[in-house]
Each structure stands twice: as structure tokens, then as C-alpha cells.
Amino acid sequence: MTPRILEIRKNLLKRNDEIARELRSRLLADGVLVVNLVSGPGTGKTSLLRRTLTELRGRGFRVAALVGDLATDNDARRLAETGAPVRQITTDGLCHLEAAMVESHLAAWAPGPLDLLFIENVGNLVCPASYDLGESVRAVLLSVTEGEDKPLKYPTLFHSADVAVLTKIDLAEPCEFDRAAALSNLAAVRPGIPVLETSARTGAGIDAWIDFLLAARSRLAADPLPGR
Amino acid sequence: MHELSIATNLISLALEAIQNKSPALHTSAPRVDQVTLRVGRLAGVDAEALQFCYEIATRDTPLAGSQLVIEEVPAVVYCPACQAERELPSVQRFVCPECGQPTAELRRGRELELTCIQLVEPDTVSPPAG
Numbered sequence: 001m002t003p004r005i006l007e008i009r010k011n012l013l014k015r016n017d018e019i020a021r022e023l024r025s026r027l028l029a030d031g032v033l034v035v036n037l038v039s040g041p042g043t044g045k046t047s048l049l050r051r052t053l054t055e056l057r058g059r060g061f062r063v064a065a066l067v068g069d070l071a072t073d074n075d076a077r078r079l080a081e082t083g084a085p086v087r088q089i090t091t092d093g094l095c096h097l098e099a100a101m102v103e104s105h106l107a108a109w110a111p112g113p114l115d116l117l118f119i120e121n122v123g124n125l126v127c128p129a130s131y132d133l134g135e136s137v138r139a140v141l142l143s144v145t146e147g148e149d150k151p152l153k154y155p156t157l158f159h160s161a162d163v164a165v166l167t168k169i170d171l172a173e174p175c176e177f178d179r180a181a182a183l184s185n186l187a188a189v190r191p192g193i194p195v196l197e198t199s200a201r202t203g204a205g206i207d208a209w210i211d212f213l214l215a216a217r218s219r220l221a222a223d224p225l226p227g228r
Numbered sequence: 229m230h231e232l233s234i235a236t237n238l239i240s241l242a243l244e245a246i247q248n249k250s251p252a253l254h255t256s257a258p259r260v261d262q263v264t265l266r267v268g269r270l271a272g273v274d275a276e277a278l279q280f281c282y283e284i285a286t287r288d289t290p291l292a293g294s295q296l297v298i299e300e301v302p303a304v305v306y307c308p309a310c311q312a313e314r315e316l317p318s319v320q321r322f323v324c325p326e327c328g329q330p331t332a333e334l335r336r337g338r339e340l341e342l343t344c345i346q347l348v349e350p351d352t353v354s355p356p357a358g
């Protein structure tokens with residue numbers, strides 16, 4: 001018997017990365033900013049997204065959302081109430097979305113010309129970190145109720161984000177939220193990350209979040225003008 | 229947990245590579261001894277879970293019984309102050325270990341890469357042992 005060594009160099013996520021890269025350049029060229037919302041379960045992705053869709057529609061932007069969910073269509077129904085086109089991606093137990101799912105759902109759906117497309121990822125602080133979905137902005141959410149040390153426990157996901165949103169800020173005081181600790185933990189795993197604070201309950205901070213998104217869109221997308 | 233899909237992915241890439249580089253696999257059935265994967269500290273993959281999934285997912289494939297060797301790749305950042313690449317002692321603190329400068333510029337540590345497959349091929353001249 002002769003041992004033989006095959007030298008290989010193959011990235012396991014190559015296929016996903018290629019699809020994502022293609023999606024990102026195509027959508028940006030069409031003036032669409034794609035935002036991937038990631039967080040643990042129950043952090044407030046759907047609630048923030050509802051406010052965001054409503055507010056952006058009110059300002060004349062064309063928006064839509066893709067929602068990943070393990071099994072139910074509850075989130076998609078809640079989001080559809082805003083009047084924006086919403087499409088559900090049921091992952092059948094898969095704990096994250098992949099670029100190929102986004103690609104095939106977009107192809108089958110055709111929500112019309114868009115300015116911003118939101119993707120609500122599956123609530124999970126681990127797996128979504130590895131999968132580029134073709135987004136231009138990855139927003140990680142951290143609620144004031146879930147512990148200031150989450151960034152240290154899940155550095156891979158928090159490090160991969162472009163912006164952090166502290167959600168449920170209306171509950172900061174009753175929960176004795178330690179803002180300084182949360183900010184320093186976020187900065188430790190991702191120095192320089194912009195941090196916003198929002199409440200989907202009261203609407204606090206939503207304007208600043210919208211402004212952040214629109215600034216990112218003007219910076220990145222080919223057509224920076226609203227509603228065209 | 230996405231280690232099962234990672235393992236499945238790894239197996240199909242490995243089989244493809246074996247088929248390309250060693251077409252004899254199907255007829256004379258060389259044994260696959262080892263499959264080596266480089267896993268970055270920030271690849272988002274749990275080595276232990278991946279080992280477990282690999283063993284399950286290789287059953288009933290030509291890779292059954294092979295060993296998965298995981299090489300961990302440290303997280304390496306670029307420090308703009310030192311103008312050099314620095315290995316992070318901890319991924320919970322993105323600061324240069326030499327000068328303390330915070331930096332988010334990750335240069336290595338996201339790898340998830342099949343690098344090497346070790347086969348044992350039956351000798352063509354001598355009849356198989358046993």
C-alpha cells in the first residue's frame with residue numbers, strides 16, 4: 001500500500017461567497033441597499049423591521065423584506081401589515097440563511113424596483129456569521145434585556161457586523177442595563193463599530209437608524225436619490 | 229448548528245478532489261486516511277461539533293472511517309500603528325498585542341479550507357495483502 005497526499009486548497013464557502021458577491025454587485029448597481037439583520041432569538045428584529053418599513057415607505061422609499069424563519073410565517077405576516085412586499089424563507093430547521101436561498105427567492109419573487117431590501121436572518125448568534133447573503137450592511141442587534149456580555153460570548157458574529165443596534169432601549173432602566181459595559185464590549189470585538197439605540201415600542205432612535213441606512217445607501221448604491 | 233452542512237460540504241469537495249486527482253478510487257478503492265481542514269478562529273465553526281458531524285456524514289461514503297484533522301488558524305489583524313500583522317491572543321479583544329492600538333482589520337482567521345487529503349492506494353504491482 002502506498003500512501004499518497006493530495007494537496008488541495010478549497011474554500012468550503014466558496015460557492016456561497018460567489019453567489020453573495022454577485023448578488024451584492026448586481027443589487028448595488030440597481031441602487032438597492034441590502035441590509036442583513038442578525039441577532040439572537042427574540043432580540044427585536046421583526047419589531048425594528050416593522051417600524052423601519054413603515055417609516056421608509058412614509059418617506060417615499062421602495063422597500064421589501066425577506067424573512068428567514070425555522071418553521072412559522074408569523075414574522076412575515078407581521079411585516080406584511082406594513083404594506084411592503086414581504087417574502088418568507090422557511091429554512092426547515094436550518095439555523096441560518098444562505099446566499100443561494102436569497103438568490104432563488106429573489107428570482108421567484110420579483111418585488112419590483114427597490115431602494116432597500118431587508119433580510120431578517122434566523123434568530124441565532126452563531127451560524128449566520130459565516131454566510132454572506134450579498135448584503136451591503138450587516139446589522140447586529142443586541143437588546144438591553146439579554147446581557148451586556150453577548151458580544152464577548154459571540155465575537156465572531158459581532159465582529160462581522162457593520163453596525164450594532166441596541167434594541168428595547170425603553171427597557172434600559174427597569175433592566176438596569178449597563179450601557180457603558182455594552183459599548184465597551186462591542187468596541188472590544190469590533191473597534192469603531194457605529195452603535196445606535198432604538199425602541200420599537202416608543203419609536204425612540206428610529207429616525208437616527210433610518211438616517212444611518214439612507215447615508216449608507218447614498219454612499220454605496222449607484223443611484224443615491226430617493227423614490228426614483 | 230451548521231456544522232452538519234459544513235461537513236456535507238466538505239465531503240462533497242473532498243470526493244470531487246479525489247475523483248479529479250485519483251480516478252482509480254472507484255475501481256481499486258484506495259482508502260482515505262485523513263482529510264485536513266484549516267479552520268480560522270473566527271470561522272464560526274465548532275471543531276468538536278464538526279468532528280462529530282463528520283463521522284456521521286461520512287458513513288456510507290468512500291470517506292467512511294477517515295480521520296478529520298482540524299488545523300486551527302489564529303486570528304491575525306493588521307495594526308495601523310505598528311504597520312504590521314499581529315496575532316490576537318484573544319478574539320474578545322481586537323487590540324494590537326504589541327502597542328494596544330484597537331484595530332478591526334482582520335487579515336486571517338475566517339478560513340474554512342480543505343487543504344489536504346491523505347490516501348492509501350493499493351500497489352499496482354503486488355496483489356493486495358490479506
Ligand SMILES: Nc1nc2c(ncn2[C@@H]2O[C@H](COP(=O)(O)OP(=O)(O)OP(=O)(O)O)[C@@H](O)[C@H]2O)c(=O)[nH]1
Nearest residue numbers: 040041042043044045046047123168169199200201
Ligand atoms: N419593550 C419592548 N419590547 C420589544 C421591543 N422590540 C421587540 N420587543 C418585544 O420582544 C419580543 C420579540 O420581538 P421580535 O421583534 O419578535 O424579535 P425577533 O428578533 O424578530 O425574534 P425571532 O425572529 O424569533 O428571533 C416581542 O415580544 C416584542 O414585542 C422594544 O423596542 N421594546
Ligand SMILES: [Mg+2]
Nearest residue numbers: 045046075120
Ligand atoms: Mg423575528
Ligand SMILES: [Zn+2]
Nearest residue numbers: 307310324327
Ligand atoms: Zn500595534
